[in-house]
Amino acid sequence: MNSKIIETLESKNVKPTPMRMLVLEQFLKTKHAQTLSNLEKDLSHSDRITVYRTLKTFVKQGILHTVEDGSGATKYALCPDECVKGHHLDTHPHFSCLKCGDTFCLEDFNIMIPEPKTSLEVHEVHVSLKGLCVSCKEKEEVI
Ligand SMILES: [Zn+2]
Ligand SMILES: [Zn+2]
Ligand SMILES: [Zn+2]
Numbered sequence: 001m002n003s004k005i006i007e008t009l010e011s012k013n014v015k016p017t018p019m020r021m022l023v024l025e026q027f028l029k030t031k032h033a034q035t036l037s038n039l040e041k042d043l044s045h046s047d048r049i050t051v052y053r054t055l056k057t058f059v060k061q062g063i064l065h066t067v068e069d070g071s072g073a074t075k076y077a078l079c080p081d082e083c084v085k086g087h088h089l090d091t092h093p094h095f096s097c098l099k100c101g102d103t104f105c106l107e108d109f110n111i112m113i114p115e116p117k118t119s120l121e122v123h124e125v126h127v128s129l130k131g132l133c134v135s136c137k138e139k140e141e142v143i
Contacts, residue, residue, distance in 0.1 A: 004028070012061045013085065019046070023054045024063070032102040033067045033075035033094070065090040068126045069103045077105050091125050097133035104133075 005024050009016045026042055027034065034042075039051050055076055058064040062083035067075040082089045091111050096103040106129065113125055132140065 008063065011081070012063050014057065014061050014063065019050055020054055020057070022046070023051065023058070027064065027076075027078050032104045033069075033077040035073040035075050037073065061085050062088060066124070067094045067103055067105075067128075069094060069096040069128050071096070071101065071103075075103050077103075080107065088124075091127075093127035093129050095129045095131070095133070097136055098130055099132055099136040102133055103128075 002021070005021050005028070006016045008024060009020060014020060022043055023039065026039060036048070036052055036055065039055075040046060040048050043051065055064065059066060059076070062079055062085050064076045065079050065083065065088050067077050069075060077094070079088065079090060090105075091113050092105055092107045093109055093111060094103055095106050111125070111127055113122070116122060
């Protein structure tokens, strides 16, 4: 696990500090997107500001992207290898479960976003799908 974490950080030009390694490990362990509060809870004894700064660095360096799922809290998810500093290629939609609230990337559904004809500069693309995740759907079927 550790070598994969160090490798990922180094491939995105981020120095592997203990805090960065912890935060990245958390993302590799859980499949769904995380909020700052989530992370703070999972990484007990971590200072909120430090966790927040780590997230900001990761977004800047192309390790994480933000997800807007309408819950009001910004969520963060791991980027594919193709994302680099200042250039995210996360045009995939995100799926949010209406029951458990988990949000995750649908990386297989790539959406083609045409280049704007005017001089608009697009920084973020947010497409969200909502419904029931696999485990919530299974639970519904049992009942
Ligand atoms: Zn990205
Ligand atoms: Zn669910
Ligand atoms: Zn995503």
